[in-house]
Amino acid sequence: MSETLAPSQELLLEWLQPVQDPEMLTSLVDLGLIYNIFLDGDAATVKMTLTTPACPSAGYLMQQVKNRLLEHPAVNKADVQLVFEPKWDPATMASDEVKDKLGIW
Template sequence: MNQIIVMDAIGLAPQIREVLETVYDPELKPANIVDLGLVYEIITKADGSAKIVMTLTAPGCPVAGDIMDEVQRKVADIDGVNQAVVELTFDPPWNRDMMSEEAKLELGFL
């Protein structure tokens, strides 16, 4: 399972993670993007900025923009976050081993 790197200067990482657990890749419901292992980093700074570094299941994901927009919007709505930035990376590339056991069970991969 993929471990999220957290650098949290303002103590909001738990709330950010909770919000990210409400975002889904429509092709892989009912597993959320955290359980899928798509979130690599949660970074907050003293100025209230929050950065989410994430990936997608495939570079050509047809809903990439929608997922990233939803992440940005939901994180920006958290009290104490002044700015939310979503950074997309494919390094390392996503694979099923990054999923939580729960996600693998939900999607029938175990």
């Protein structure tokens, strides 16, 4: 009998890599907008933020994250929570590639 290992946090983030901010055309993962992601059994929980609290794409982005996770057989339920603490700071949270794109250095 073989035991299936749960996907790692790194793999879960990799699954979310294609989800992009529609205005910046950049991955939410690379922007540093995914604060926490974990799997408990087959239920994924994501804590994410937005580039601005008034982001008009909030609902769309949250649904894209949920849909992306539910495409994978290891995930049968996905809870996407929007948080604003800590405040998003691209200088400390975004990837080097995004910082370069935004002119942050």
